[in-house]
Amino acid sequence: MAEIINGKELAQKIRLGLKGEVTELKNNGIIPKLAVIMVGDDKASKVYVRNKSKACEEIGVEFEEFLLDDTTTMEQLLNLIDELNNRNDIHGILLQSPIPKHLDINLAFNKIDYRKDVDGFHPINVGKLSIGEDCFISCTPFGVVKMLEEYNIDIQGKNVVIIGRSNIVGKPLIQCMLKKNGTVTVCHSKTQNIKEITKNADILIAALGKAKFVTADMVKDGAVIIDVGINRNDDGKLVGDVDFENVEKKASYITPVPGGVGPMTIAMLMTNVVKAAKNLEK
Numbered sequence: 654m655a656e657i658i659n660g661k662e663l664a665q666k667i668r669l670g671l672k673g674e675v676t677e678l679k680n681n682g683i684i685p686k687l688a689v690i691m692v693g694d695d696k697a698s699k700v701y702v703r704n705k706s707k708a709c710e711e712i713g714v715e716f717e718e719f720l721l722d723d724t725t726t727m728e729q730l731l732n733l734i735d736e737l738n739n740r741n742d743i744h745g746i747l748l749q750s751p752i753p754k755h756l757d758i759n760l761a762f763n764k765i766d767y768r769k770d771v772d773g774f775h776p777i778n779v780g781k782l783s784i785g786e787d788c789f790i791s792c793t794p795f796g797v798v799k800m801l802e803e804y805n806i807d808i809q810g811k812n813v814v815i816i817g818r819s820n821i822v823g824k825p826l827i828q829c830m831l832k833k834n835g836t837v838t839v840c841h842s843k844t845q846n847i848k849e850i851t852k853n854a855d856i857l858i859a860a861l862g863k864a865k866f867v868t869a870d871m872v873k874d875g876a877v878i879i880d881v882g883i884n885r886n887d888d889g890k891l892v893g894d895v896d897f898e899n900v901e902k903k904a905s906y907i908t909p910v911p912g913g914v915g916p917m918t919i920a921m922l923m924t925n926v927v928k929a930a931k932n933l934e935k
């Protein structure tokens with residue numbers, strides 16, 4: 654039976670540490686502040702934004718929300734980002750996705766000052782990550798790395814298989830795992846014989862968004878299983894990309910959904926906001 658990687662507990666520990674760092678910053682006259690832009694009326698986004706605001710409140714980070722309606726033009730969105738880039742009281746800017754289809758999200762991400770890009774989506778941060786320079790790392794991959802570190806799971810020399818190659822999860826994970834000297838293989842929707850690949854994984858990271866896609870027969874005995882997926886099953890219950898009940902019996906470590914990668918993502922966002930505020934101090 655696998656050991657469960659408790660993301661909820663770990664995230665709480667990280668937030669507690671950050672609370673102390675925020676107090677220190679405040680003593681030096683810096684009040685860290687996160688600005689969140691939401692365009693349109695996406696229900697899931699509202700929940701995510703509420704969770705982020707709660708996390709900010711808990712550690713003493715100020716939070717300002719900018720709600721734009723779904724008729725907002727690209728020019729209006731870019732102007733708002735510009736305004737926030739120029740505000741000295743704001744250290745982190747986050748544009749909640751998705752945004753309405755008529756808007757170009759990449760153009761908007763590129764407009765955010767990379768020094769305030771706490772989501773790590775700006776091309777400068779993406780580039781810096783790939784050449785190993787200090788940068789903001791996309792929060793979910795950053796959370797995965799942190800989990801493995803905290804559970805003393807060695808990545809060096811291990812076969813790391815990532816399922817999914819999105820810009821926000823899969824691709825930055827490639828760089829993170831390479832940096833830790835993992836031997837990285839990436840699978841995607843066009844990959845053939847995926848089971849033959851996943852069965853070789855010492856560390857298998859599922860980030861594709863398909864409920865219970867990873868079944869026990871796809872997993873090597875003793876593998877470490879990280880489940881990034883968040884899906885709803887027919888009963889409306891949250892499930893990951895991994896068939897937890899059966900895979901748990903074969904794995905050495907496994908993350909649950911909920912309570913695994915999800916809370917870590919928010920903790921790493923808070924880590925990035927505090928880092929942005931500290932950068933200002935330098």
Ligand code: NAP
Nearest residue numbers: 793817818819822841842860861862881882883914915918
């Ligand atoms: P995404 O942009 O839809 O990307 C999904 C990736 O999975 C794509 O690269 C796609 O391949 C690949 N894929 C889809 N079907 C596949 C299949 N049958 N076999 C192999 N690969 C397949 O998704 P995302 O934004 O990366 O998110 C992935 C999952 O993580 C979602 O469930 C999302 O809700 C969750 N998520 C969780 C957190 C968290 O905090 N826990 C944060 C972000 C995302 P192609 O590139 O070929 O299309």
